[in-house]
Amino acid sequence: MSKPSLPQGTRDFGATVVRKRNFIFNTIRSVFELYGFQPLETPAMENMETLMGKYGEEGDKLIFKILNNGLDNQDKLEKTKAGFDKIMEGKNSTAITEKALRYDLTIPFARYVAMNHGQLTFPFKRYQVQPVWRADRPQRGRYREFYQCDADVVGSKSLINEVELTNIYSTVFSKLNIPVEIHLNNRKVLAALAEVCGGTDKLVDITIAIDKLDKIGIDKVKEELIQRGLTETQVNQIAAYLNISGSNTERLQQVNALVGNTENGRKGVEELQFIVDYIAAQPGVQPNIVLDFTLARGLNYYTGTIYEIKALNVQMGSIGGGGRYDDLTGLFGVPNLPGVGISFGVDRIYDVMEELQLFPEEVQTGTQVLFFNLGEAESKKAFELMQQLRSNGIRCELFHEQTKFDKQFKYAEKKNIPYAIILGSTELQQQTCVVRNLVSGEQTTIQQTELLQQQF
């Protein structure tokens, strides 16, 4: 018998971690609901054809495939062998694997919308909080099973959706007490920049170089742009673009001066202006928006607004991101469904909250009261009192057997239980009990009838 172990890159979550993670999940879920988003859950397994070819060649390799069942069925063996031979030749084959584990929440969402679009109410606002699986090489902070936490609106081009999603980010992080900057840009502005400097075919080169600004600095970015075939004039224009600074209003003016003479540039600036103005007019605490024209969000399917969230006071990559896209479900035969969505990086949010010690104390408390077990008659009375506390919603336990004080105290301590109720023969006789605060060490003797009025 070998020692049991976990698959590489996967984790068990014990009570404390589950409670803290649920605090994050529940905060995010409740804000999604506050903004009218509805929950969706899709199965862990999808058909291979739903997933393959959607994440690029590298992505395809990282999808966990499920071996068809019944490979031990002699009838199927030969078919399966043929399928395996196809895999040997570098081709996928459904004879050996028809299903795979979900790689993200977007494709299953698109598949769901495509399958059910006749029944859905548009704009369709859904949120989804479920694990995904990727055969990435495990490393610090990267797991093979991890949760994604997405909200999307599809079937609407209205920029009010962008305003709403900005507010969702702001509300969630304010509820979690994490100070953040909400970085906004618009893909149309980047496209306009490419138009202005070097032509639209240079968009990818420009985006890749810009994306590195944080890491390598402006001089190296310039070098790279030259290497990628841009002229010095063009590089200087891009440098001016990257140099945009000041308040959001000032930034919009500067970017408008650089790219506002193109159709894309004008529209991109207009859209950002709408979002910024709409939010500035709303009551209450203002979201901390930063118009960040260096923001690119990789080379994916975004076509309008893009988002990225940076936590302040802590060294950490982005803890959220998203953007607008023109077509969610075209790949599944349902065209013309534009939308916009955001995502929360729960593992990183967890790390930020641990580092800044932001988890509230009460999240970490399971059982609130331990009743000591000091004999048969005593424990029966304790049990009776416990049932009364429970019916008032207090989380209680009775120690499972009569044993030394010491052992019962240790149990309470290890389980982080804040109160003990001690009921020995004297207390039984006098119809009292001792309530001990295990954090402060204070204790008082009260009448058993007073217990329900006690604060825990």
Place this chain on the structure above:
Amino acid sequence: MSKPSLPQGTRDFGATVVRKRNFIFNTIRSVFELYGFQPLETPAMENMETLMGKYGEEGDKLIFKILNNGLDNQDKLEKTKAGFDKIMEGKNSTAITEKALRYDLTIPFARYVAMNHGQLTFPFKRYQVQPVWRADRPQRGRYREFYQCDADVVGSKSLINEVELTNIYSTVFSKLNIPVEIHLNNRKVLAALAEVCGGTDKLVDITIAIDKLDKIGIDKVKEELIQRGLTETQVNQIAAYLNISGSNTERLQQVNALVGNTENGRKGVEELQFIVDYIAAQPGVQPNIVLDFTLARGLNYYTGTIYEIKALNVQMGSIGGGGRYDDLTGLFGVPNLPGVGISFGVDRIYDVMEELQLFPEEVQTGTQVLFFNLGEAESKKAFELMQQLRSNGIRCELFHEQTKFDKQFKYAEKKNIPYAIILGSTELQQQTCVVRNLVSGEQTTIQQTELLQQQF
């Protein structure tokens, strides 16, 4: 492009269903917490050696195995081919699959306890609510992905645990408003019956026949027992056992008369007596316990108390079950950890609640208020009011674009939104808004400043 579809036996859960399911899950979780149980989450994937051989030969076949990644890596292909050849010969091979999807929550729990027993506090009380996957042939009410919902205490022989678990069942179903009978038996009583009638080697035969009583009736059970080699005298003793009836106290007396003269019988009756007495002494509503000596719970690893839950007023198999076992982690090299656990059948509980119409109305409400969009200035004011309501916790939406009344009403209706707030040019001017109850059709015009006092 083929029409997208779901893998056989899997389901998407839309908003209404997710909300109802969460109502069940949250009720169960909160009661588990009330009783001092702590959450645990384990990964979807386990190593093959953790799962294989734990569920019998049939079980092994129903485990979903995950194809190793990198089968397209030429270096690995030959190894993989060798592994596939082993599968062709009917042997499992880790060269092709090292990981598999969890088949239940008990084995991952045992694996977790075995890996971490040095750090855990015993008795260890954990609950776990996660999906499991089985390659069963899909049919009505049987899925390939479904949730299990378990609570176990390990490291304690105390029968107080049995009392607690009985109360958990009773509390959960009372909170869900499902009338149930909690059927209790004890494996030691069944063992004693076998001892008394035909010897311990007949335990399996007797159990299998008894298990069918509900379906085939007493006469057919007798026939089967004869076929299985029991004498008429023995069969008559078993028939007397199956005929036990009356109050729980009367039943205990009758069973004691039949099997109480064996060590097993005496202990089994004593244990049941303890549970029944302990519960009878507790305050509040009494759990509806039925001592059911025909209850067997298949041929699994239970050794003491066994539970099964029957919903009343509805035709449905058991909606929960569990029992005591002597050894959770022996298979993983950590012996002597006895425990007791229960499980809730969430899919069936859902069906019962649908049939008896037990889901509370409010569970089915997502967005509470829809603000109509009747123009640019109007919608900006509506947006402002909406943000105020949201900061009071009211779930709201603003319709995403200015359009006909009709369309906005239809959106509210389809999303089951109970209130609309209508703010046109008149209301904008007069600083009022119209609050319309979309269920009753009633509407009132109020000052915008009064909106926060409104009940939704």
